[in-house]
Amino acid sequence: MTDDAPGLDADQLDAYFALMEVGNLIQHAVEQQLRAEGDLSGVQFSILAQLSGAPGGSARMTDLADGVVYSRSGLTYQAGLLDKAGLITRRPSADDERSTTVTITDAGRARVARVLPGHVDVVRQMLVDPLSRRDLGTLGAVLIRVRDHLRAAPPRSAKPRSRGGSAKDS
Template identity: 45%
Template sequence: MSDGADALGPDELRAWMAFLAASHLIDHEVERQLKRDGGLSHPEFEVLVGLSLAEGHRLRMSDLARKVMVSKSRLTYQVTQLERAGLVRRTGCEDDRRSVWAELTDAGAERLARARPGHRRVVRETLIEVLTPEELAVLGDALGRVTDRLRAPADRFP
């Protein structure tokens, strides 16, 4: 195996490995907290948050998929699980028969309210409190640029 011109340099490799380790460990802590406090997976939580922030607490499934950055098939699976639990309901779209709305139910809003305080605590403990305000600003800017680059193709999450 060759270390060609595209090999990562020591600082690049260190940054990449630190990013991977931190993101995996933070995700693990978030997942544990969400299961414990709300009986939710991280993807399910993101769907509920996306719906809670939407006007009328509902979005077209295609718009929700883009918002939570998953494929339509993965979103369909998550919404099916949430619907079975009574946390989300799907309804047909009046003005477009091809579209389906996903809507947050009262039970979904209650479950989200139960999980959110612990989620905020875990985010603070695992990331926010570890970094200085300056580091948080740099991290937000840097990861924002990464997100913009990866989100650029309109069909990334069709």
């Protein structure tokens, strides 16, 4: 239907703009809270949170990169900061010496625990409270569908690395 339309209709644009504005406002508020209460950036918190949920509190750099999008060097930079702060440790992986296994420390878990209440508070105030439980459920369901779609179709064309794969067209 929307195949050769030069633009999007009003509803579609509204949804897009609202999504971006809401996302930015929440992100901004969350980053302020994380910085104030835990001296963490949003990215750093994401890394720690991801490790918290991982088996053994560990993951390889590559796994983390998949969840944080950023460039590898950017991840190395952030991991360096977290390491220096004693919130994670890094060591060569056991099975593959090329890999680095990142592990969250007790201090790291404590830091997450420290900022989590405030973090949750911000999310609740900005996103959860203004919606009925039912609407929030709907929102989540729809967004998860979008997310899965986006994960399945990564930055087509980008990623000179990591995608490697089958069809080398040169």
